[in-house]
Amino acid sequence: MVNTLTPNELLHITRGEILQQGPLSSINYISTDSRKIIHGDQTLFVALKGFKVDGHDYIADAYTKGVRIFVVQHEDTDTHIPNSTVIRVKSTTEALQDLATWNRLQYEGIVVGITGSNGKTILKEWLGQILANHFDITKSPKSYNSQTGVPLSVFGIERHHKAAIIEAGISQPDEMAKLQAIIQPNIGIMTNIGTAHAEGFSDQKEKLNEKLRLFKDAQLIIYRKDHEAIHQSLQNLYPADKLVAWSEQPGGDYTLSIKKEKEGSKITLIKSDLGLYTFHSRFTDEASLENLRHTIVASLVLGLSEPQIQQSIQELDTVEMRLTLKSGIHQCLIIDDTYNNDLAGLDIALEFMNSQRPKKRKILILSDLLQAGDKGSVYSHVNALIRHYQLDMLIAVGTDIHRLKSAPPCEVYFYRDTAHFLEDFPGLSFQDDLILVKGARVFQFERIVDALQERIHGTVLEINLNALRKNFTFYKSLLKPTTKTMIMVKAFAYGGGATEIAHHLEQLNANYLAVAYTDEGVSLRNEKITLPVMVLNPVQDSFGNLIKHRLEPVVYSLSFFRQLGEYCRSNNNAISVHLDLDTGMHRLGFGEEDLEELRSLTHRYPELRIASLYTHLAGADDAAHETYSMRQLSLFQSMCSSIQSFLGYRPLMHALNSAGIVRYPEFQMDMVRLGIGLYGVEVNGLHENALQPVSVLKTTISQIKLLKKGETVGYSRKGTMNHDGKIATIAIGYADGYDRRFSNGIGKVIIHGQKAPVIGNICMDMTMIDVTGMDVHEGDEVIIYGAGLSLKEQAAAIGTIPYELLTNISSRVKRVYYLD
Numbered sequence: 001m002v003n004t005l006t007p008n009e010l011l012h013i014t015r016g017e018i019l020q021q022g023p024l025s026s027i028n029y030i031s032t033d034s035r036k037i038i039h040g041d042q043t044l045f046v047a048l049k050g051f052k053v054d055g056h057d058y059i060a061d062a063y064t065k066g067v068r069i070f071v072v073q074h075e076d077t078d079t080h081i082p083n084s085t086v087i088r089v090k091s092t093t094e095a096l097q098d099l100a101t102w103n104r105l106q107y108e109g110i111v112v113g114i115t116g117s118n119g120k121t122i123l124k125e126w127l128g129q130i131l132a133n134h135f136d137i138t139k140s141p142k143s144y145n146s147q148t149g150v151p152l153s154v155f156g157i158e159r160h161h162k163a164a165i166i167e168a169g170i171s172q173p174d175e176m177a178k179l180q181a182i183i184q185p186n187i188g189i190m191t192n193i194g195t196a197h198a199e200g201f202s203d204q205k206e207k208l209n210e211k212l213r214l215f216k217d218a219q220l221i222i223y224r225k226d227h228e229a230i231h232q233s234l235q236n237l238y239p240a241d242k243l244v245a246w247s248e249q250p251g252g253d254y255t256l257s258i259k260k261e262k263e264g265s266k267i268t269l270i271k272s273d274l275g276l277y278t279f280h281s282r283f284t285d286e287a288s289l290e291n292l293r294h295t296i297v298a299s300l301v302l303g304l305s306e307p308q309i310q311q312s313i314q315e316l317d318t319v320e321m322r323l324t325l326k327s328g329i330h331q332c333l334i335i336d337d338t339y340n341n342d343l344a345g346l347d348i349a350l351e352f353m354n355s356q357r358p359k360k361r362k363i364l365i366l367s368d369l370l371q372a373g374d375k376g377s378v379y380s381h382v383n384a385l386i387r388h389y390q391l392d393m394l395i396a397v398g399t400d401i402h403r404l405k406s407a408p409p410c411e412v413y414f415y416r417d418t419a420h421f422l423e424d425f426p427g428l429s430f431q432d433d434l435i436l437v438k439g440a441r442v443f444q445f446e447r448i449v450d451a452l453q454e455r456i457h458g459t460v461l462e463i464n465l466n467a468l469r470k471n472f473t474f475y476k477s478l479l480k481p482t483t484k485t486m487i488m489v490k491a492f493a494y495g496g497g498a499t500e501i502a503h504h505l506e507q508l509n510a511n512y513l514a515v516a517y518t519d520e521g522v523s524l525r526n527e528k529i530t531l532p533v534m535v536l537n538p539v540q541d542s543f544g545n546l547i548k549h550r551l552e553p554v555v556y557s558l559s560f561f562r563q564l565g566e567y568c569r570s571n572n573n574a575i576s577v578h579l580d581l582d583t584g585m586h587r588l589g590f591g592e593e594d595l596e597e598l599r600s601l602t603h604r605y606p607e608l609r610i611a612s613l614y615t616h617l618a619g620a621d622d623a624a625h626e627t628y629s630m631r632q633l634s635l636f637q638s639m640c641s642s643i644q645s646f647l648g649y650r651p652l653m654h655a656l657n658s659a660g661i662v663r664y665p666e667f668q669m670d671m672v673r674l675g676i677g678l679y680g681v682e683v684n685g686l687h688e689n690a691l692q693p694v695s696v697l698k699t700t701i702s703q704i705k706l707l708k709k710g711e712t713v714g715y716s717r718k719g720t721m722n723h724d725g726k727i728a729t730i731a732i733g734y735a736d737g738y739d740r741r742f743s744n745g746i747g748k749v750i751i752h753g754q755k756a757p758v759i760g761n762i763c764m765d766m767t768m769i770d771v772t773g774m775d776v777h778e779g780d781e782v783i784i785y786g787a788g789l790s791l792k793e794q795a796a797a798i799g800t801i802p803y804e805l806l807t808n809i810s811s812r813v814k815r816v817y818y819l820d
């Protein structure tokens with residue numbers, strides 16, 4: 001909610017012109033996303049022009065939600081939005097920023113601005129959590145830290161808040177000045193400076209100085225003095241009395257040293273007046289400990305006492321900012337959001353829920369909202385959200401949440417606490433439902449997730465749907481806007497899980513899906529995926545299913561054409577099919593010599609409608625085969641024109657896979673078939689940095705053993721300790737898809753950022769690794785594939801290709817999806 005704004009003020013702030021004068025009601029909310037509008041009659045809709053979506057396309061939707069006042073930038077915006085006020089500005093992004101600046105100026109509390117390369121979001125969450133135990137505060141939702149995210153965060157600052165914590169991130173020079181004007185932090189925190197996002201900047205120093213502009217008008221700036229470059233730049237830019245430095249070494253305003261303990265770390269704080277305090281935390285990794293110390297210093301600066309901080313620090317947990325999606329019992333799908341519970345977060349989680357594929361019911365399990373402020377208005381907002389997202393059932397846990405009692409328009413159950421819900425739980429019959437579990441930390445809703453989650457074993461494949469989207473966008477950027485995309489979700493979407501990935505791509509407006517077998521297509525249809533689906537290897541006994549589920553088979557031979565034609569004729573069906581033309585792959589497909597006969601078959605069986613013609617390149621990923629590829633492409637074009645001439649209509653034409661899109665974009669034709677690239681592997685090695693790894697395979701340490709030099713490890717005694725040392729047994733084996741060829745040091749895994757080799761032979765369900773000299777514990781996380789262990793390198797080490805590693809990950813490995 002923003003400070004109430006009149007249309008005249010709006011006109012003045014945005015320096016716009018009135019295109020159309022409608023009613024002049026005042027504004028309490030500003031929205032850029034029509035899906036999220038709740039109080040339409042009090043909402044201003046700002047149509048942003050984004051890279052992927054254009055807000056102007058959603059004006060009609062906002063209108064149906066009750067909005068009657070709009071800010072637009074299109075020259076040709078249809079001004080006939082009935083009975084509405086429309087204001088046109090040069091740039092809607094700038095207008096949004098100006099509105100945020102205006103909202104900020106009305107606020108008299110403290111604004112904490114956080115920037116830096118890493119840790120911003122965690123620091124914001126932690127500081128927010130500690131402060132929220134004592135004051136009514138607000139903070140940026142998720143990682144809303146961009147040129148449009150920051151204004152939206154600032155709109156969340158209300159008069160009653162005592163403090164606001166806002167994070168700022170930039171990717172281009174000159175962006176920070178704009179964010180500074182919007183945030184105007186009183187207190188600044190600089191986390192650190194890394195190499196990430198260096199693209200738009202000429203060098204490290206330029207980037208650092210740009211970031212530090214956020215603190216132009218801040219009274220105090222908190223930073224770590226051990227980061228020499230930051231210390232230097234701050235000293236050059238700002239007077240010494242503004243700087244609050246902490247350091248591991250004596251000499252800063254606060255000295256914060258670390259000692260590792262048995263179960264975590266001890267942080268000792270020495271203040272310049274020699275006051276001495278200790279804090280305990282279960283974190284041991286460097287990044288968390290740095291963030292923690294920033295949090296401690298910021299809390300002290302904001303007036304909390306050491307005992308208050310000590311108490312809160314224990315409760316801090318790894319920030320599961322990410323909304324994760326897990327398979328549940330009885331075919332349910334669980335959205336796990338058990339970290340915190342405030343209104344902004346609830347809204348985000350419900351929206352995420354809404355974008356999932358439909359299940360039978362939408363169920364929300366919700367705890368008390370730990371949000372200071374007027375409880376009545378908090379819960380009436382919750383009510384509005386429940387109505388807006390059309391939930392079928394609410395399970396409310398807590399003592400405060402009873403305030404909802406009067407209203408929610410769905411089935412509701414109340415429980416005093418989590419234990420009471422879990423007692424009752426076996427009696428609640430969830431089946432094929434979509435369940436959002438959203439609770440504040442103290443309610444320990446992870447126990448609920450635990451009860452609802454389908455158990456398999458400790459190994460998971462995490463799939464980052466945002467990375468998938470970015471990879472998709474990268475390939476789209478190489479294509480003309482009109483070129484269609486067919487996404488290969490064969491083989492369980494290269495191991496990633498076909499349904500979730502297909503659903504996500506449907507949301508991203510992909511045009512076609514392709515699977516290997518009819519059964520794979522049938523399961524997509526059963527999961528309510530509606531995109532057209534091509535089936536690469538249909539077999540005769542699946543004809544009925546193809547037709548029943550509107551699946552489109554590849555026809556690759558004359559005899560297959562005849563069989564399918566006969567089947568359709570006798571059942572009175574018609575079907576869309578795709579013809580595979582063999583131009584040199586020599587796998588399946590029609591050769592040139594088949595075209596004559598194909599002509600007569602197409603005439604004899606008009607039941608088969610040819611939706612597309614395609615070919616597949618045998619060596620698209622290698623420059624060495626360029627001449628061959630060009631020959632394939634030209635043969636394809638000539639075969640296509642013969643076929644078109646006898647068909648009398650023009651099917652779609654497509655030839656390029658992921659590697660082909662990068663190498664031969666001029667042959668994109670009507671459509672491309674995107675596979676491995678989407679999953680984060682650029683097989684040409686030309687654009688590796690443009691893609692993001694989509695999946696991380698991880699497991700945990702089951703046991704640690706100390707062994708003496710000369711002792712052997714595992715089957716056939718293949719591993720020998722060549723020193724006194726330590727091994728860890730991890731919960732993954734070849735039956736999970738961890739290839740046995742990784743045995744005996746060929747494979748490496750990552751624990752706490754460090755590589756450790758496999759020792760001995762890989763077993764069916766377990767693997768031993770040498771962790772001599774490493775500080776590791778039972779239960780620690782182990783990364784098998786993921787950042788730092790590129791799939792390409794791993795595959796090369798055992799003489800295979802990334803495709804095989806991905807598709808070999810066994811179906812017993814739980815797939816978990818998240819959005820970061």
Ligand SMILES: *Cc1c(COP(=O)(O)O)cnc(C)c1O
Pocket residue numbers: 488536616656657658659673674675676677
């Ligand atoms: C698997 C497959 C693709 C996708 O190949 P990638 O190398 O994964 O991009 C494209 N076309 C056909 C016919 C395929 O079988």
